[in-house]
Amino acid sequence: MTNESAHPTESRKNREGKAPSQSAEHLTTSQGSPLSDTDHSLKVGERGPILLQDHHLREKIMHFDHERIPERVVHARGAGAHGTFTSYGNAGDFCAADFLKPGKQTEVFVRFSTVAGSRGSMDTARDTRGFATKFYTDEGVFDLVGNNIPVFFIQDGMKFPDVVHAVKPEPDREIPQAQSAHNTFWDFVSLHTPAQAHTLWNMSDRGIPRSYRMMEGFGVHTFRLIGPEGKPSLVKFHWKPKLGVHSLTWEEAQLAGGADPDFHRRDLADAIEAGAFPEWELGVQLFEDDGTATFQGIDLLDPTKFVPEGLAPVQLIGKMVLDRNPSNYFAETEQVAFHPGHLVPGIDITDDPLLQARLFSYLDTQLTRLGGPNFSQIPVNQPKNPVNDMFRDGFHQHNIHEGVAPYQPNSLDGGCPFMADLAEGQSFPALEYPQETSGAKKRSEPVSFSDHYSQARLFYRSLSAQEREHIKQAYSFELGKCTDAAIRERQVQCLAEIDGDLAASVATALGLEAPAAQLDVEDLPTSSALSQIGSSWPVDGRQIGIVVGLRGYPQDRALAEAISAKGMTPLIVAPHAGATDSGLEIDRTYFTTRSIEFDALVLAGALPPVGDARVPLDTKAGADVSDSPAADPRVVLLVQEAYRQSKPILCLDEASFGALSAAGIAGEAPGVELVDAQALAGTLAELVAAHRVWGRFPAEG
Numbered sequence: 001m002t003n004e005s006a007h008p009t010e011s012r013k014n015r016e017g018k019a020p021s022q023s024a025e026h027l028t029t030s031q032g033s034p035l036s037d038t039d040h041s042l043k044v045g046e047r048g049p050i051l052l053q054d055h056h057l058r059e060k061i062m063h064f065d066h067e068r069i070p071e072r073v074v075h076a077r078g079a080g081a082h083g084t085f086t087s088y089g090n091a092g093d094f095c096a097a098d099f100l101k102p103g104k105q106t107e108v109f110v111r112f113s114t115v116a117g118s119r120g121s122m123d124t125a126r127d128t129r130g131f132a133t134k135f136y137t138d139e140g141v142f143d144l145v146g147n148n149i150p151v152f153f154i155q156d157g158m159k160f161p162d163v164v165h166a167v168k169p170e171p172d173r174e175i176p177q178a179q180s181a182h183n184t185f186w187d188f189v190s191l192h193t194p195a196q197a198h199t200l201w202n203m204s205d206r207g208i209p210r211s212y213r214m215m216e217g218f219g220v221h222t223f224r225l226i227g228p229e230g231k232p233s234l235v236k237f238h239w240k241p242k243l244g245v246h247s248l249t250w251e252e253a254q255l256a257g258g259a260d261p262d263f264h265r266r267d268l269a270d271a272i273e274a275g276a277f278p279e280w281e282l283g284v285q286l287f288e289d290d291g292t293a294t295f296q297g298i299d300l301l302d303p304t305k306f307v308p309e310g311l312a313p314v315q316l317i318g319k320m321v322l323d324r325n326p327s328n329y330f331a332e333t334e335q336v337a338f339h340p341g342h343l344v345p346g347i348d349i350t351d352d353p354l355l356q357a358r359l360f361s362y363l364d365t366q367l368t369r370l371g372g373p374n375f376s377q378i379p380v381n382q383p384k385n386p387v388n389d390m391f392r393d394g395f396h397q398h399n400i401h402e403g404v405a406p407y408q409p410n411s412l413d414g415g416c417p418f419m420a421d422l423a424e425g426q427s428f429p430a431l432e433y434p435q436e437t438s439g440a441k442k443r444s445e446p447v448s449f450s451d452h453y454s455q456a457r458l459f460y461r462s463l464s465a466q467e468r469e470h471i472k473q474a475y476s477f478e479l480g481k482c483t484d485a486a487i488r489e490r491q492v493q494c495l496a497e498i499d500g501d502l503a504a505s506v507a508t509a510l511g512l513e514a515p516a517a518q519l520d521v522e523d524l525p526t527s528s529a530l531s532q533i534g535s536s537w538p539v540d541g542r543q544i545g546i547v548v549g550l551r552g553y554p555q556d557r558a559l560a561e562a563i564s565a566k567g568m569t570p571l572i573v574a575p576h577a578g579a580t581d582s583g584l585e586i587d588r589t590y591f592t593t594r595s596i597e598f599d600a601l602v603l604a605g606a607l608p609p610v611g612d613a614r615v616p617l618d619t620k621a622g623a624d625v626s627d628s629p630a631a632d633p634r635v636v637l638l639v640q641e642a643y644r645q646s647k648p649i650l651c652l653d654e655a656s657f658g659a660l661s662a663a664g665i666a667g668e669a670p671g672v673e674l675v676d677a678q679a680l681a682g683t684l685a686e687l688v689a690a691h692r693v694w695g696r697f698p699a700e701g
């Protein structure tokens with residue numbers, strides 16, 4: 001019996017306790033007629049045939065048949081959240097935008113994404129991440145459509161289809177999904193060397209973020225800001241995460257890809273639901289708009305270049321907090337349509353040739369994806385201020401426009417709508433800076449776009465030894481999956497332009513001769529802001545696995561409360577589901593969890609022995625691992641992986657060491673500590689604040 005209408009509406013609340021959207025008294029057709037059966041089609045007799053006149057059947061199946069829309073051609077896989085941006089009010093001198101006025105609050109919607117994979121692909125692929133923000137300002141929508149990496153593969157939009165075709169699955173077999181580790185990608189980037197810098201960032205830990213909450217965001221291009229008296233300046237936008245920039249290891253990323261393909265999507269939604277609201281500060285690097293679009297030798301119109309923070313500090317101008325999950329993935333996260341040309345008075349574009357091509361693409365793509373020109377009427381895309389555009393008709397028109405004269409000039413509608421007045425002191429419409437332009441029409445590239453390596457070298461040399469080691473491993477993995485010898489060799493030659501040691505190490509892994517170091521590249525000063533190691537950060541929403549035995553741990557409730565009080569999320573991991581002796585709900589079983597879920601482990605007491613009939617074993621494989629009472633192979637694996645990933649492992653008593661010794665780990669290893677229950681939460685917070693026990697990773701080898 002599946003008659004939904006038998007249930008009172010009140011009992012069907014969604015996860016945020018709100019009433020469901022379909023709260024009518026009973027089920028209806030899409031025309032609102034009451035339905036008393038949605039389980040059986042209308043048939044002749046009990047066994048058919050079905051009658052064509054069954055409108056409910058035809059309508060239900062027709063709608064179902066058309067539920068899918070084309071996925072985004074890039075950035076298909078994403079996760080979104082709502083929130084608020086609050087201006088610090090210190091941008092008034094250089095930007096007239098209303099939403100940057102002191103204390104002004106503006107609703108936002110953010111969508112994070114991977115680039116290459118399709119909509120159902122894993123979250124943790126090695127890739128660039130999209131970081132797109134829609135500000136619903138009182139002066140219209142402003143979209144900041146950025147990435148988590150400040151540079152891009154190409155300098156001219158003309159090359160976008162080329163780079164995307166190269167990274168997408170190879171067209172004959174459509175393999176591999178969501179990965180750059182294949183021939184066509186490396187073929188392209190080793191031939192089109194402007195892509196080398198962005199590729200290096202992707203091979204670094206930035207290509208596998210720990211969480212969307214722990215990523216920087218970059219506008220990538222240089223934009224133009226217009227001050228209150230019309231004074232222009234050039235700007236690069238930055239998002240700085242409150243929780244710091246942190247990454248997975250490659251092993252974690254691969255494990256998560258199989259064990260939890262929704263790893264980042266889940267992390268974002270869970271953190272918001274738990275009240276650990278992700279926060280970023282919006283920052284700007286400002287440059288004088290003196291007509292050269294150049295800063296200290298860096299061409300600001302070249303999107304393969306960034307400006308190190310040591311040369312131009314990031315000035316923070318506001319804060320964004322994401323505090324509400326979407327209620328419906330399709331309606332909001334899938335249908336949201338961003339556009340780098342959605343600007344507000346005070347913010348304008350520049351001549352960056354990549355940005356200019358984007359201005360065409362983002363409108364055009366929505367025609368196919370969202371089925372027509374009226375996508376700005378979809379709720380998530382609607383400006384919150386009144387719209388008066390004189391656009392009419394078209395597919396999916398939702399407005400019922402009044403009046404007879406959707407044209408200008410008119411007398412029949414009283415001359416409406418009127419043109420907006422220029423702001424006080426403004427001599428040109430604030431959306432159109434009267435930039436001088438001249439020059440011959442030709443297909444060419446400026447000389448200043450020709451250095452493809454010096455900033456890649458700067459990035460590499462700015463990183464710690466551990467981070468550089470990860471980069472060597474990433475190239476060795478990716479090129480190891482590249483089956484064409486000539487492509488592998490060509491890419492190793494490119495690495496020699498970045499760093500001789502990097503090239504030699506990757507060459508060794510590939511069984512190649514180390515190329516002679518090129519290094520006719522300028523040695524720019526390094527930038528400490530580029531490394532992720534060496535600070536401590538807030539631990540909000542970090543997940544702590546408390547591994548307990550059959551009955552829990554005597555103080556498990558107090559421990560969980562102390563961990564929560566520090567802003568972290570404790571998860572009880574037990575041999576079976578249900579509750580511990582103290583009545584604490586068990587969050588994960590040995591069977592349902594993997595190490596990637598946790599930022600640190602707490603081993604609480606003696607763990608049940610293998611072969612205990614009350615602990616179901618999903619595999620026989622580990623049964624003979626050891627006779628140790630703590631040798632459940634799933635716990636051993638959990639501990640070994642946590643250790644390998646340099647996560648803190650705290651033991652509450654001597655008995656907990658059983659699991660460590662079964663895992664082959666010495667009790668005195670860095671970040672492996674015996675602590676008493678009182679001190680546990682404090683010690684954990686200190687260790688997790690550094691993200692990992694970095695000393696446990698081998699440095700460059």
Ligand code: HDE
Pocket residue numbers: 072073074075078111112113129130131132145146147152156157158160218219220221303336337338354355357358361362363365366
């Ligand atoms: Fe995009 N990009 N892009 N892009 N991009 C799209 O627009 C495009 C570029 C970025 O969560 C598409 O609505 C061209 C740079 C993000 O919905 C498409 C070029 C940067 C998102 C498109 C670029 C981005 C997109 C696909 C070179 C960082 C996801 C669906 C000229 C600054 C937005 C859509 C979301 C999405 C085209 C280069 C960021 C096809 C032609 C550089 C974050 O229009």
